[in-house]
Amino acid sequence: MIKDIRSLQSSLPPHQEGVESPICVNSGHWLWQAKIATGVVAVLECRSQTKRGGSKSGCFALALKELRFLLRTSIPSTHPDFHSRVEKAKHEVATLQQIELWRSENPNRFRHIISTYGFWENKHYKSPTHQYYKQRFYTLQEAARGDLCDLMEKGYFQNSAHPQRAARQLLSIAHQSLEGLAALHEHGVIHHDIKPDNLLYRKEGKSIQVFIADMDLTDTLETARQRLRQGLCGTPCMIDPEMAKMESLSAVNFLIDSWALGLSLVELSVGVHVPWMHSDSLITVRNIRALNQSTVDSFVSRIPRYITDTEEGKQLIGIIRLLVRVKQSERKTPAEILTMVPAAGPSKPEGHCTLL
Numbered sequence: 082m083i084k085d086i087r088s089l090q091s092s093l094p095p096h097q098e099g100v101e102s103p104i105c106v107n108s109g110h111w112l113w114q115a116k117i118a119t120g121v122v123a124v125l126e127c128r129s130q131t132k133r134g135g136s137k138s139g140c141f142a143l144a145l146k147e148l149r150f151l152l153r154t155s156i157p158s159t160h161p162d163f164h165s166r167v168e169k170a171k172h173e174v175a176t177l178q179q180i181e182l183w184r185s186e187n188p189n190r191f192r193h194i195i196s197t198y199g200f201w202e203n204k205h206y207k208s209p210t211h212q213y214y215k216q217r218f219y220t221l222q223e224a225a226r227g228d229l230c231d232l233m234e235k236g237y238f239q240n241s242a243h244p245q246r247a248a249r250q251l252l253s254i255a256h257q258s259l260e261g262l263a264a265l266h267e268h269g270v271i272h273h274d275i276k277p278d279n280l281l282y283r284k285e286g287k288s289i290q291v292f293i294a295d296m297d298l299t300d301t302l303e304t305a306r307q308r309l310r311q312g313l314c315g316t317p318c319m320i321d322p323e324m325a326k327m328e329s330l331s332a333v334n335f336l337i338d339s340w341a342l343g344l345s346l347v348e349l350s351v352g353v354h355v356p357w358m359h360s361d362s363l364i365t366v367r368n369i370r371a372l373n374q375s376t377v378d379s380f381v382s383r384i385p386r387y388i389t390d391t392e393e394g395k396q397l398i399g400i401i402r403l404l405v406r407v408k409q410s411e412r413k414t415p416a417e418i419l420t421m422v423p424a425a426g427p428s429k430p431e432g433h434c435t436l437l
């Protein structure tokens with residue numbers, strides 16, 4: 082139905098390009114839906130008419146994301162940071178393109194990384210006041226149902242009526258995320274911003290498919306280390322304790338993703354954010370620098386018994402314990418953990434739509 086990205090672009094009403102508020106336009110086959118979260122301008126759902134006159138939906142669901150470096154804070158194009166922000170957005174596009182190249186060589190290996198179908202740049206964007214960005218970047222990605230932080234905040238895994246199901250789903254989330262991270266690491270890149278908000282999901286019956294997303298900070302080891310010279314970046318409460326000390330560039334390594342994934346799994350299992358999170362990120366970082374293993378272990382011990390008492394829950398705790406070690410020397414990488422834990426049941430790759 083859609084052959085290329087240009088036909089998609091041409092279906093965008095011109096006056097809607099670059100809008101920051103949710104849009105909802107029904108134009109022919111296309112239903113543009115508001116998406117409701119930072120970074121994503123719209124989730125696009127394709128509706129096709131069936132021969133009998135009904136409509137079939139959900140064949141394609143695509144997420145149109147405006148790259149955040151340009152979105153978060155509005156700065157005029159004359160601002161000294163403007164060009165470096167454009168460079169960052171271009172860098173994210175380059176990373177996503179590289180991932181798609183790797184995926185084309187080994188689709189199965191990258192099945193837990195969200196697919197990107199296209200990119201474009203709007204060089205002539207003018208804000209209503211004509212003083213903000215002249216350049217905007219968009220990516221078009223397969224749309225998931227939402228992110229795991231939404232589920233966490235709804236207390237989705239705290240359902241003691243179905244303890245086995247919750248434990249099975251959490252274990253499967255752990256396996257899929259480990260697989261996704263191992264694929265990135267194998268190619269020499271670290272994600273650098275793992276947290277439940279950046280783990281997207283889709284439901285299939287009672288099982289949950291996980292996709293790692295948000296490659297804003299995804300980088301090669303070397304570049305990520307260079308970045309530490311300029312200061313800490315990422316989500317403050319998920320920062321690795323050794324990296325937080327900023328004593329050595331070598332503290333930036335694949336293990337920082339292990340730490341953040343471990344914490345994400347505990348957050349999902351307990352249903353709350355890490356206890357050292359503070360509204361002031363400087364205080365959060367100070368708390369992290371002072372972390373000891375027993376504080377982390379007591380957070381892990383808040384995982385409800387109805388999860389840890391199940392066989393899957395025990396396996397989950399085993400994985401979590403290999404991830405959330407304050408000392409990097411005691412922690413394992415995703416690839417190492419995958420060789421140590423029993424293989425997960427088959428996780429069926431989703432049929433990806435072919436847009437381009």
Ligand SMILES: Nc1ncnc2c1ncn2[C@@H]1O[C@H](COP(=O)(O)OP(=O)(O)O)[C@@H](O)[C@H]1O
Binds near residue numbers: 228296
């Ligand atoms: N492909 C997608 N499908 C569905 N929701 C998405 C998708 N990409 C992002 N989102 C939603 O938008 C949020 C922000 O997107 P993200 O890529 O993480 O950008 P940011 O850099 O703003 O964090 C995510 O936490 C998720 O809720």
Ligand SMILES: [Mg+2]
Binds near residue numbers: 278279295
């Ligand atoms: Mg994000």
